[in-house]
Amino acid sequence: MFSVARFAELGRRAVELVRDHHTARPLEKGIDRESLRQGLGLGPEVFDGFLARTSILTEEGSLVRLPEHTVTLKPKESEQRDRLIKLIDEGAFAPPLTAALGAPAALLRALTESGELVKIGDFYLTARRAEEARGQVRRLIEVEGPATIAQIRDALATSRKYAVPLCEWLDSTGATKRQGDVRALGSHP
Structure with a gap:
């Protein structure tokens, strides 16, 4: 060849x-x-x-x-990272929208690729909060049966603005499966 x-x-x-x-x-x-x-x-x-x-x-x-390439944050980027993680995590299930973060897209992408952040609709959750949401929704459905967006919204103490994209993300990961107006447990709860 x-x-x-x-x-x-x-x-x-x-x-x-x-x-x-x-x-x-x-x-x-x-x-x-x-x-x-x-x-x-x-x-x-x-x-x-x-x-x-x-x-x-x-x-x-x-x-x-290149085999030797790794993503390494500079001191300023590391400070931004720490500030972002804290800000997003403190927002729980209603964090600031992406536009309000004032963070460089490259940094957000790097934090998403590293697994520290999860992009959901027009916002980010920390990996810890994303897993927490997954667990709370799983427990809700196990106890109550298939759940509406309103039930999921209430269980996560958030608003519909966040609950809808969060439900769509849970569907896309297999944690839940949409069945009409409710979510049931998916193949990877």
Whole structure:
């Protein structure tokens, strides 16, 4: 498929593109596979063959990164992270909306990718609060049977503005399953 010289040249160019991406976007885990493929000017099958044969790049889902790359927060970003986590966690199930956080999108994305935050509709919950919501809704349904949005809203002491996207998120994770106007336990409660 590739001559040795062609393979080496592709490897050099790929490393350059990925390194440039890491430099420009240090809070991202890696470059999107499709962006790298287009940057190298390769067709999908040739690109897949190249990635399968190279050991100089690491694939993580739809992302490609240099093996040594890790997302590391600078001191200012670390302070922002701490402030955001505290602010969002204190909001319980009615945290500030994303626009009100005043946080860089790259930082929010990095915290979501690291598992510290969970994006739900137009707001974020801390991972702890998201699991707490999942547990409270599961217990509600186990005790009361299928629950309406109003029952879930009341159980979480929040408003409909938050309860609706939270129910949609629970559906998408398999924790609940929508059945008309109620939620029943899903396949992954």
